[in-house]
Amino acid sequence: MCLASMNNCCWKSSGGCRPLASQWVGWFAVSLWILSVSLVAGQGTGGEKGSLDLNEETKGLYIGCFKERVDIYDALVYAGNADSCVDICERAYFRYAVLSSSKCACSKEFDQASRLDQAICHMRCKRNKAQFCGGVDSQSYYATGVKVSGPPTNLSIGNITETTMLLHWSDPAQPSYLTRFVIRANVLKTFATSPLSQSLEWGVGDHERHLHLLNLHPGTLYNITVSSMCDETNCGTAAIEAETLIGKPDPLPGEPVILERNGTTMKVSVPEAINNNGPVTFYRLVVMIINDEFQLEFDEALLGSYNRSVDNGVPYYVTAQFPYQSQFLIGDGKIRGGYYNAPLPPDSHIHVSLGIVSDYKGIKTVAYATATHKQHSNRLTDSNATDDDQTSVVALSVACVIFGLLLIASFVVYGYLRFKTGNRPQRLSDNHELTLQGPMVEVENNGYVPDSKLKENFRDQLSLALDDLDSSQKFARNAVRLNIDHILAQGSFGDVMSGKLQANAENLDCQVHVISDDIESQDQAVLLKELNQMIRLMPHEKFLTFYGVSASADWVYLIFELPPVLLKKRLVEARIPPSVDSARFSAISEEMILQWIYDISVAMEYLETNKAVHKKLCSYCVYVTNTNQIKLSIFGPPRLADHEKQIDISRWMAPEVLRFQHHSTKSDVWSYACLAWECCTLGATLYANITSQDLLPRMKNGLRPEQPAFIFNDLYQLFLNCWQIEPSERPDFEEVAFNVRQALTSPRHCLSYDRLDNILIPYYLPLLELKN
Template sequence: MLLQIAVGFLYVAGVRAQFDTSIHRQYINCFKFENTDDPDFQIEITNLTSVGSIESCVLACQNQFSMYAGLHDGGRCFCGSSYGRFGPGDCKSRCTQTPSDICGGESAISVYSTDVKVPGPPGSLELVETEMTSLGIRWEPAKTPEDFVTDYHVFVEMLRSFDHKNQKFTSKHLQLSKTATGTRIVGLRPAALYNVSVSAASEHGLGPVISESFWTEIAAPDKPNTPELVSHHGQEHEVEDDNEIHIRFQALTNNVGGPITAYRIVVINETEPAPFYEENLDTWEKAQELGLKYWIAAEISPDWFDTHEEFVVGDQRFYGEYENHGPLPSKYDFHVTVGAVSSFNNVTKITYADVSHDQHADHNIVVFEFHEHNLNHDDESHGHDHGNLRKHSPSPPAIKDNLSSRIVKDTNHNPDHDAEGLDNLTVGLLICIGVCSVILLGIISLYGYLRWTVNRSSGSNGDAQELTLHTPSPSNHEHGGYELGIENEGASGLSGLDLLRESVWQIPRNFLELTHEVVGRGRFGSVIKGIVNSGEGQEAAIVQVVPEKILEKSETKAMIRDIEMVAKYGKHPNIMSLIGLCEERDAIYVVIEEGIMTFKQVLLDNRALVHNPVYVQRNRRISTLDESTLIRYLVEIAQGLERLEMEKIVHRKLCARNIMICNDIAKVGGVGITDYCQPGQDIDMARWRAQENFKSRALSSKSDVWSFGVIMWEAVTLGGTPYPDVKTKDLPTRISRGKRPPQTTNPSESLYQLMLECWQHDLDERPHFTSIVHSLQDLAINPQDHINFGVRPGFEYEHFSNDLELL
């Protein structure tokens, strides 16, 4: 890239040097001069230092990067890139500065070559919008005759970034049409400085560039490390008398998304757990005013680590604008966590360690609890480790491998009260255990009798009750609009998975080849590529690897429910299908159809002005995807959703990213067990969510109808982001007030009206998918009448933003 730019500079410099020695004798001929709306010579030079001089006019046109200079009526100077369209002229006027030379006539112009072969640079270059991985730029057209420019070229070079371990970046080169005045550069790194150069080109090569340097936006910092309780000489640090907490944590290294400018120490009073909202974090005084149980105790700079090894929570000092409130009171349970702060170019982003309120054993939180005891009392008499760190026993399996800490402070302890209290407590516990045992035995006996009665009446039909499907209700919307009756085991004692095995193909292990190429993460495990060998040959597949032994009962139910959902609609040409299950001792392999490419990516890749400007010039089209294929895709998607609606299955995550294009056929993905996401591609569904679902999570097929309307809009805009001008947090209010994706120049009135029907406020006014299929099939008869991808003056694609669409 740099070589191309350098060649452009050297070429123009060489041409300029040639002008200085041979400028005054490059006469071409005399031609008619007509002052029309479309003349040969489009620029008149009115500020010549020497009016009526051939040399002055040619030099002025060189500076305008015009190929030709023309002198008219004795000295008027014009510049242009073509000549002779109106035929030969009669040049008889003498030049006012050099009477021996001819400078055109009353209706004629004397034409000279300037020897310029390339256009001039664009007039200016500015940053329109910056995001973490993209830059939006705009420039003024090159100050040169319009028909001299064949296209524009944008070159991108990374100058620096905060990723100190990997400074390599592949230079980018974008080729755009001659009418382009801006573009969006994607695929960049967060918090990186890029040199962006724009050059106009002619058929002879690149012109000189105009260059500016722009920063991309910073990313959220990496998650900070776990605070640790300080240990001295192998012993855990004891709590001081003034109830201070001593912690240690390490600074982040090589935070690639931007500079770490500060660390925040956050204290959370968990004595009476309450919801925690990061946006409400403030000083201790403000927290007291608002009645909050958490506050920022300190904000320290990264340089702090140069002179300190530990931080003391509650030392009553100021760190930045925050008071480290102390002493911390006794008999309270405190969490201490850390936030990493990144501020750069007027943007601040903060990442806090995970905060949990229903468990102490959260891996990013250190927990401290203060009680009143006597530190000098003998440990053996009451069983406490004074001032020592002790770990909580993890309760639910969801917190395995998490780390938590606790310190205890004892004051004013009375051993006599302890012994008496211990005897009373023992007696009480024994009585309680006895009563509870009797009650529990009674319940078990009653349950056994009732179950025996039910099995006796149901006979052998008990097996069939386990996988019964029910119609949607408000209580089951979380699982796609249906409920699995998995709890009722049949008389045979088969588990839900045993019954499911009877309805899907059990793939022999030697029929399944695993590549171990991880493509994403599903709800129950990693997703890798695989190959299935069947009687019809080999078939590429996606395999979700489910480690069976670590699944909890609720997770097993959810997995069976998701598999059953896909098994229910069976094989459909427009829905991603379940191929089968393959089981080993420690894992279940859920094998599903492979999706080649998402519909979203297909749409973006067919933006011809971005990826194939030559195609645009030759075909006068803004899309390499034809209109008939696009409408066919929409019909196929609607047919897949029609099947789901018939089966009373609600999709819940319907967007173009969850539609797959397989062998030129559109298939609905993201249903049940087929749902997975690629690393870093978690979708924020807010821009596809029906207006009623911002207040209620009770989903229905009419919610999917709304989302499909947004997919149609994505399709006709070739991958545009819905509501790009609205922040995600403002979407519920704006949509409830009538905000809808706008009508663009691509779709017909009929197609956009179908979208509006899908976005009706009243659910009953929205069409069913059967009706949508029929409407789209009618439009598909004459697709060019309803989608127009022809080039239009001033056309720009609808804005696309990864940052707005992903979590």
């Protein structure tokens, strides 16, 4: 016991006697510090795996002392203080920085069960003595303040084709904050001369880790980014570059022009080619020896060198391959690019076809133009006809001079005679006015109007409707090139063909409605009504662009945009067969399907607002652009099916239309729900087990398209609301668009294309959709 003053009391130890007062003061200060740190660290208690409230985890906040984990040392770095380690882990999107001496590691969470007393983490950081850096077999945890998921990791590309590729990625550092992914493909480099869409975009749910990128352009380098989205915030983006394979050259090369034929040789002019799907590496010339039996088309499988053509017994061969040159001499007997340029048979009828070779990164593609007789009519010179042509020119010039002199002389004589006879008095005529000497017959007008008058009246009204168009929408006939072999649709107004439109220095793909001369009188009125309505509604971003008209006294062409893919075709092609090892049965995401359904509802809402009725809404009237945008056709008949047969749209029609032909906005709502169901089922056929003749009685008895297991109740209930038998009970398109927009906020709660054991996709039966 200490009997003296406190200052004289001591504690015996191996180091001697220490004053008790100073020792107690030190112990008291340490105890207070431990208590305060424990209170702060105690906020994280309450679970096996823990973290503080995210809003309280400010950057640099000390979390506590924990048992050492060696599994987090995979990406070990060294830091002299907690601030440096926190910065490192923050950049890597980790929530916690972990220190043990100078060793810095990062972690997504901490194990609450491994929390230790703070006194164990007594080691001070080397570069900041106010901070703790763990202890023996222990680690100090600090918050980084990270509140986002971070970018996806391990991006990779596979299965690359001309227009598609498969993108894979792994979880971001903090997947718990993730709501969805947004994928974009931006063009970095392309061979295309025409403008491409610079950015394609897809959206998928937070559970997806791969996506088939569709509708890419051949031979194009893309910068592909995958962004992690935390609600509407971009929480990190990763990028990778990938290039599609080159495609078959497009457009086809032009036709060579025969300049001169001299026995066994022929000089041709070679037009310079462009290729939107790859480089133009070489040009090829194909010689075709024409006789009565040979057709102009050749089989590319049998096409080869001159010697091979002799072996195969075919009258065509590749005579030369060369880099571009404007003229080429065929038949000189030399080797040109590995092909024997054989002399031509004398007195033979020769056609020449031009091919272009695209060779890039080990992929080679070739495309050939079709040779016609026009290449002979364009011949510039002929060695056998030069003298005759010169003689003809001289004779024609002399004739023109003589004719001019005679014309001048006739004017002089005419003027002289007028001058001499101008003042001579005129004799009065002895002729009397003729009068009718018999009774007149009055013809009664019974209201009959000849067909010619009706046609003239129709054409006048049609011209009046087209006169209001802007001058930029009126095209000359030579600006429109029709593909008469490709009929897209057939209707009561005439045929719809594919074609090309030359406008503003661009060669645009288009569809041309050729207005027939023999339209029935009742169809004429319908045409005028629909045409005026269409012009009034245009333009709209969700409708096919109306380019304009080419019209004369003999023809009327209505010209519209032609997107590359019909919605029906896109849906059916998105089905992934069971034979493919895939966790999904659709190559299109749920979000994309719902986005298309929403876009269609917006377009129909616009029609409803303008008191217009579509009448023919189905998947054969809807197109998908290269940027996955929806385009509706609001004029003319639906597209023909692949079998070039007309579509029976009765499967999309409301009962009142089938029975009374009563079209209204409410009947469009019924058709819209059928189209939306078709989108969700990837192009399945409506009422696949029922013929069109049985539809109306079965609908009246409650028949509706089935609910597959992958269409959930909320979305299917929206369809059922649109399929009410009483039109007045169906929602309007404003309500429909609102409900679909709500569904877009959580696509996976409405639709799921995961391949499960009980999932069956409704059948697509194309023959049932055709007219008998």
